[in-house]
Amino acid sequence: MNLMDALRRTTIVAACLPVAIALAQDAPSPAPAVTVIHCPNLFDSIAGKMLGPTTVFISGNKFDKVEPGTQTAPGATVIELTGATCLPGLIDDHVHLDDQFGKNTYAEAAHVNFADEVLRSTLYARRTLLAGFTTVRNVGDTNYDTVALRKAVAEGTVVGPRIFTAGPAISTTGGHADHTNGLSMDLQGDPGPMQSIFNGPDEARKVVRLHYKEGADLIKAMPSGGVMDLGTNGSGPQMTEEEIRAIVETAHDYGMKVAVHAHGAEAIRRSVIAGVDSVEHGTFMDDADIKLMKEHGTFYCPTVYTGQFVAEQAKKGAYPPAVTKKALEVGPQIIKTVSRAYQGGVKFAYGTDAGVYPHGQNWEDFIYLVKAGLPPAYTLQMATINAAQLLGHDDELGVVAPGKLADLVAVPGNPLDDITVMSKVSFVMKAGVVYKRDSQEVLTQ
Ligand SMILES: [Zn+2]
Structure with a gap:
């Protein structure tokens, strides 16, 4: 096993047909x-x-x-x-059940094993359910471990919410989901489609098909930079429109929806035009993006509390310098964007980014959405019927x-x-x- 493999802790998770699992999760109860x-x-x-x-x-x-x-x-x-x-x-359409940021997160990458993460995820799943979130959409994991978690919850081995998962988020080289960002060159290797990293439309299609093969219910793509990785660019585009279109067309062929992590206006514009189903974060969404999202019926998952949380943590010195700078810029902006997008008629679904802040506090977004000026009843619809619509399961949930x-x-x-x-x-x-x-x-x- 080379260093790259060791870092990615590649484990083969049994592939399961998403449809069969979705049904099995809801088998008649005792x-x-x-x-x-x-x-x-x-x-x-x-x-x-x-x-x-x-x-x-x-x-x-x-x-x-x-x-x-x-x-x-x-x-x-x-x-x-x-x-x-x-x-x-309640439904949270943006969680990461196998991860929870803490003060040791960046250092832990060198010595925490995949099995450690999986065991922790069982506690996070239980806390999420007990907070009233009976269904979640997991938008980014490590090596498909939430596919296994979905199966364990469905079997009753683990107490947790009903899970729909994207498996690992997909990204371009050096992008937000390239986990070798910030490592020494000796450790980086050259991650490719098997590690959910692609360049060009053909590789994008391959990554989507690999996700289908491994049991993902949907695709999570990273067409813009992000806050929590060690790269320097927090909002610039990291995929071409052609690449995003290849992801969307392939995913939709396989019955999978596409969620995109996008902070910057240009990445949002390309994603909406390419036909994605939801924009996550959307921090620097401009008026043209808001108009486009309304026209296309693209959902917005604002993750508003996480924006506030990372800015506060950054002020306390909780993150490395590259992350601190981005957290201070991105965090406070989201609440303003939420108000503008709501006024502009964009359709919202409840998505929080639990895992960046502690699991089980998924309710925090209700507080901040109301602070941003959204009617309380609308925030409850976001976390029920709207979130179910974004999942494509409003026939049975919400x-x-x-x-x-x-x-x-x-x-x-x-x-x-x-x-x-x-x-x-x-x-x-x-x-x-x-x-x-x-x-x-x-x-x-
Ligand atoms: Zn996230």
Whole structure:
């Protein structure tokens, strides 16, 4: 094994067909045949409105009936959520479950093993679910470990959210996902398609096909520089429009959507024109980009809290100099961009970049989105029906309605009056199984 291989800790993860896994994740649960939940309030994610007292009937892993008032059914298990507001299970469309930045992250790259990262990811998955996020889109991992995590959650080996994963993010040489950036030349090697690095449309197609082969549900591409790598360029374009188009056309052929990490205006413009499904971060989005995103129906995942978090960490000296400079520039800008993009009619989905900040605090974006001027009800739609639409699974997720998967969470009080209650999720049900009740974890294993 050469040094490059050692650094990438290449491990073969069994490839699984995404469709089969998606279905297996939602196999009928061991929950009682019928459960009845009494919700004092229920958020209607389609209308963006709060409903009064509602009874939710659950049969197996799906919602059966949703009716006004307080009702019951013979032989049913009744759950009273006194004083609470019920919402569809929350969805975070931008997480990194196998990673969490800490003060030792950059030094750890030299001595933390792949297995260490995988074991940590099981804790991060559990924290995410207990925070009320019953579904996540993982947009960038190491060596497809979240494909294995997806399978472990589906099998019940690990407690966590339903996972849709992009596998490793894809990038050009020296780009944001080139993990040899900043290493000494002796250690860099020449990463190529097998390491998710490409140059030119043909290699781009190969990288996308390799991801399909290894079980990715979607593609995450890095057409602009980023904050957390050791490169110097935080926002400039790092892919040609032709390269992005090759990614999008190939991914769509295979039924996979494309999310792009893009900070700079030119990288956003090229990506939207090439037909990507979502822009992540979007920090320096200009008015022309906003117009284009509205026209193309491109989703925006703003990761607004992460912007604030990295700027604060940079001020405390938590990052190397190259990262500090970029974090101070990019962080504060995102909140302004969020306001402009919302006013400009861009469609938002909830995506936080959990992993850059600690997992389980995925609710922080609600607070900052409201600070940016978004209506609280819209932020809740972002994390339910809009996020489900971006996943392409709004037929079964993001809404409490008959026939949908029984993902339901509750918070004390009313988030339309006080958005901070989203930090206090007290009840979590995923596919009909209760994982948290009265703010305490319910052991399911
Ligand atoms: Zn990210």
